[in-house]
Amino acid sequence: MSDTGLFITVEGCEGVGKSTNISYLESLLSNQGVDVMVTREPGGTALGEDIRNTLLAVRGQRVNPLAELLLIFAARAQHLSEVVEPALASGRWVLCDRFTDATYAYQGGGRGLNTEVIAQLETMVQGERRPDRTILLDVDVSVGLTRARGRGELDRIEQETVHFFERVRETYRERAACEPERFSVIDAGQPLEQVQEVLMQLVQQLLAQSAAGTAL
Ligand SMILES: Nc1ncnc2c1ncn2[C@@H]1O[C@H](COP(=O)(O)OP(=O)(O)OP(=O)(O)O)[C@@H](O)[C@H]1O
Numbered sequence: 755m756s757d758t759g760l761f762i763t764v765e766g767c768e769g770v771g772k773s774t775n776i777s778y779l780e781s782l783l784s785n786q787g788v789d790v791m792v793t794r795e796p797g798g799t800a801l802g803e804d805i806r807n808t809l810l811a812v813r814g815q816r817v818n819p820l821a822e823l824l825l826i827f828a829a830r831a832q833h834l835s836e837v838v839e840p841a842l843a844s845g846r847w848v849l850c851d852r853f854t855d856a857t858y859a860y861q862g863g864g865r866g867l868n869t870e871v872i873a874q875l876e877t878m879v880q881g882e883r884r885p886d887r888t889i890l891l892d893v894d895v896s897v898g899l900t901r902a903r904g905r906g907e908l909d910r911i912e913q914e915t916v917h918f919f920e921r922v923r924e925t926y927r928e929r930a931a932c933e934p935e936r937f938s939v940i941d942a943g944q945p946l947e948q949v950q951e952v953l954m955q956l957v958q959q960l961l962a963q964s965a966a967g968t969a970l
């Protein structure tokens with residue numbers, strides 16, 4: 755087993771099953787004796803959760819996309835230094851519900867912010883830190899939105915148009931295609947048992963690679 759933990763992020767649009775499958779991954783890994791923690795972005799710290807609430811609050815005023823972007827990276831800086839880096843350094847695996855791919859997808863693809871600006875902030879805030887593996891749960895936007903909207907009140911992001919989420923999904927898929935060694939794309943339109951079957955195989959593969967100390 756390598757000395758540092760693995761940093762695994764789970765991505766996808768609203769309602770694709772991130773929370774459901776992160777819980778499943780957590781139990782799979784714990785059952786295999788892996789010391790694993792679950793966290794999320796934006797959030798994961800007291801400051802980050804405050805920023806999350808600020809970001810998701812429905813308000814009459816338009817939020818400037820750059821202001822939104824900077825708040826997300828402010829939360830990320832706190833999350834990395836306070837939670838993620840110490841956990842990985844102590845050998846824990848970290849399962850994170852959304853990370854910087856979401857920023858490229860939502861603020862880049864969705865809002866149309868310049869990808870280069872996002873990349874600069876990524877370097878500034880994260881240094882070399884990137885996820886070891888990213889699971890992209892991918893399904894038709896309408897399917898995910900129907901699942902998510904079954905929950906009731908919509909937050910500021912959930913109130914966006916279908917076109918916005920189509921751009922988000924497309925950006926996620928493009929990023930996955932550009933980095934096939936990091937991304938595992940799973941068809942989240944399948945019944946949950948089938949999604950979890952794929953996750954079980956993925957966990958076996960990650961454990962084998964981690965034990966062998968080989969690059970992922
Ligand atoms: N493969 C699946 N098939 C059918 N229903 C599913 C599937 N995966 C998840 N669900 C259901 O869809 C709903 C949304 O799932 P979940 O909350 O895990 O999504 P999420 O990606 O975390 O959403 P959000 O982006 O809003 O946080 C839940 O009711 C969950 O049980």
Ligand SMILES: [Mg+2]
Nearest residue numbers: 772773774851
């Ligand atoms: Mg969720």
